[in-house]
Amino acid sequence: MPRYSDETIEEVRQANDIVDVISQYVHLKRSGRNFFGLCPFHNEKSPSFSVSPDKQIFHCFGCGVGGNVFTFLSRIEGINFVEAVQTLAERANIQLPTFENNVDKAKEELKAKVYKVNEYAAQYYHENLYKPSAKIAQEYVKQRKLTNDTLKSFRIGFSGKFNELYQSLKKEGFEDPEILESGLVNRNDNGTYIDRYRNRLMFPICDARGRVIAFGGRVLDDSKPKYINSPENIVFSKGRNLFGLNVAKKSDEIKKRLLIVEGYMDVISLHQRGIKNVVAPLRDSTNTTTRLVT
Ligand SMILES: [Zn+2]
Structure with a gap:
């Protein structure tokens, strides 16, 4: 069920004068500052039902019911509070935020969390590369003659074993919905969590x-596939991104050509050889047209 903000509810309340609304159901007569009529909620012959235009409330001295314009409409029409807000908004031509806006909000919140998971993982993998357990990856980058500056610019990393990343994310306070949405961890049929990337050289994709x-993850032995990429998710669409663009953007040459x-x-x-205006399409994205989104 949608929830409206206090401001929205107040706007709708102010746009619907209680005397006008109740007059559609009860014949009201002015007496001093207030209006009186026969109570629609109990049987009576002399009017004990009062409406205050100043306070925008109603009260029955006979049966005790009372409240504001929303309370009145709910009771008289037998609808709930949200329906009363919607009915009165329509009456006053006020556009309420739709239910979809609430869904969008939840989606935006999840997105923000997934970015945080990814950022944490990039740092985690990068730091891992310098640990003794990453010997196989260190040998590979040495063989490819990658300098420390390069490793840092691209935040190249190493993924560990089993569910090391998952454990670390949980310790950091991340929760399963955002962890699973990131695609960095999978849950198998018997409920075990396992890191998607294990023993791979890691390339964060920005x-x-x-x-x-x-992330792109490259194997360090002969196993297949050589590269795996994160699955498409709430923050990642393969065809719309290029590897290295965030680094290339820092160079002046990119203004001339990419x-x-x-x-x-x-x-x-x-x-590393000084050619900085260079990017690559994301692996296994050959069937989609790459469109630059800056
Ligand atoms: Zn009454």
Whole structure:
């Protein structure tokens, strides 16, 4: 059921004069500051039902009912509070926020949390790369002659074993809905949580604004597939992003031209050789047209 803000409810209340609304149901006569009529909620012969235009409330001295314009409409029409707000908003030509706005709000909140999960994971993987347990990844970056500056610019990382990331995210206070939505952790049929990326060299994928939206993970042995990407989710759409754009944007050359190369490692090696206006399409996104969204 939708919920309206106090401000919205107040706006609707002020736009519906209680004397006007009640007059549609009860014949009211002015007496001093108030109006009186026969109570519609109990049987009576002399009017004990009063309406105060000053206070915008009604009260029956016979049966004791009372309240504001919403209370009156709910009781007389047999509808609930939200329906009374909707009816009176319509009467006053006030556009209420739709139920969809509430759904959008929940979606925006989840999105914000997923960005935080991704940001935390990027840092977690990056720090992992410098640990003794990441020997296999350290050997790979050494063999590819990646400098420490490069590792830091692209925040290259290493994913650990089993559910190490999941454990760390939980310890940090993240909850399952945003963790699962990020695609970084999967829950299998028997309810066990397992990290999506294990023993892989990690490349955070950022949008043009520099927010981490996904990851690419490269194997460090001969197993297949060589690369896996985050699944599309609330913050990530493959066709709409390019790897390295957030880094390339910092270079002046990008104003003249943007070079598109095949793979993440191509972007990184060229960048290290001083060619900084370079990006790559996201892997396994060949069937979608890449559209730049800055
Ligand atoms: Zn009454």
